[in-house]
Amino acid sequence: MYKKIDFFEDEEIDAVLLNAQENIRYFTGIDFEGTVLITTCKKFIFTDSRYIEDVAKEVSEFSVIDCTTEGKYKAAKLKILNESFKRIGIDADSLFYSDYLKIFSDKLIVAVDVSKRLNEIRMIKEEFEIENMKTAQKISEDALKTVLPYIKEGELECNIVNEIEYKIKKFGAEKISFDTIVISGTRTSLPHGKPTHKKFKKGDFVTIDFGSVYKGYCSDMTRTFVIGKANKKQKKIYECVKNSQETAINCVTDGVLCKNVDETARSVMSKYEFEKYFRHSLGHGVGLLVHELPFVSSHSKMLLRKNMIVTIEPGVYIPDFGGVRIEDMILVTSSGFQNLNKFTKELIEIS
Ligand SMILES: [Mn+2]
Numbered sequence: 001m002y003k004k005i006d007f008f009e010d011e012e013i014d015a016v017l018l019n020a021q022e023n024i025r026y027f028t029g030i031d032f033e034g035t036v037l038i039t040t041c042k043k044f045i046f047t048d049s050r051y052i053e054d055v056a057k058e059v060s061e062f063s064v065i066d067c068t069t070e071g072k073y074k075a076a077k078l079k080i081l082n083e084s085f086k087r088i089g090i091d092a093d094s095l096f097y098s099d100y101l102k103i104f105s106d107k108l109i110v111a112v113d114v115s116k117r118l119n120e121i122r123m124i125k126e127e128f129e130i131e132n133m134k135t136a137q138k139i140s141e142d143a144l145k146t147v148l149p150y151i152k153e154g155e156l157e158c159n160i161v162n163e164i165e166y167k168i169k170k171f172g173a174e175k176i177s178f179d180t181i182v183i184s185g186t187r188t189s190l191p192h193g194k195p196t197h198k199k200f201k202k203g204d205f206v207t208i209d210f211g212s213v214y215k216g217y218c219s220d221m222t223r224t225f226v227i228g229k230a231n232k233k234q235k236k237i238y239e240c241v242k243n244s245q246e247t248a249i250n251c252v253t254d255g256v257l258c259k260n261v262d263e264t265a266r267s268v269m270s271k272y273e274f275e276k277y278f279r280h281s282l283g284h285g286v287g288l289l290v291h292e293l294p295f296v297s298s299h300s301k302m303l304l305r306k307n308m309i310v311t312i313e314p315g316v317y318i319p320d321f322g323g324v325r326i327e328d329m330i331l332v333t334s335s336g337f338q339n340l341n342k343f344t345k346e347l348i349e350i351s
Helices: 021-028 052-058 070-084 097-104 115-121 127-150 157-170 185-189 232-250 258-271
Strands: 015-018 035-039 043-047 063-066 087-090 110-113 181-184 205-210 212-214 221-227 283-285 292-296 309-312 315-318 322-325 328-333 336-339
Touching: 015 021, 021 035, 021 115, 043 052, 052 063, 097 110, 115 292, 127 157, 127 205, 127 212, 127 221, 127 328, 157 181, 157 205, 181 185, 185 205, 185 315, 185 322, 205 322, 221 232, 221 322, 232 258, 232 309, 232 315, 232 322, 232 328, 258 292, 258 309, 292 309
Parallel strands: 015 087, 043 063, 087 110
Antiparallel strands: 015 035, 035 043, 181 205, 205 221, 283 292, 283 309, 309 328, 315 322, 328 336
């Protein structure tokens, strides 16, 4: 299953050259390393001996060109590119400048950057994509549930990383969607802190941000726990973040501006006087990439549309004290939203 490119006329281009792994997968339906050239009537795959057998079996509409040696690669690609093209759409976000020079420097071909268009097509998810992401999310939640008993005083951040990643793969994911974050204590004020050999202590916040990949599709979630009883300030921060997140999620629907959802989350935080401690955007699209369009931020001019999947992940991070982030993946529907994350958001105090 793959999407067709339909903007040749709009962009006045004869062909599109794809390099990014996620776009290759999306516009060919298969996963391999190489380059893809799609014209209005022909489709070419340039790949090498590592993938050629598989690729040739899986695609029928593409001409597969063996580029096992560098010389063959250049010759094949340049020959085709020179055949009849004047203007070629390139995925400038991922095309190496050295490759760009080989193709465009001394030729009369014009390069048009179509990366934004390609990435925008991927924002609206097909049914099979939504199903894969639901499965990826379920794997993550099942992993966290089974790892929860290991999260206790004296345990190391990095051991919990290992346990979660092991369970994610055991439960059927092909890989993790990004390096698992497990941080504790005052280090939870670092939104993307790196796990260490630090032990969990009584009174620590523990923040876990992680995801699974299922059939190429990512999931992403965050939960924050407390080891022992939460103190008054911890409870206030947690309540603020939870309230901010739930209020923002509740205004997700088809047609709402991304920046309005971001603003809603911040306005809840301002009631707790914590908004200055929320220093990143509210969320992001998820799909073949863990971070993709649309970005749910104050700068975004995009609207949320039916069948987009975005994270909503407010956080309050107080330096030298600690922080809380809660993150769910939200599917936009015509009348509102569906939260793909079922894991509790009540504060868990681990005794
Ligand atoms: Mn995220």
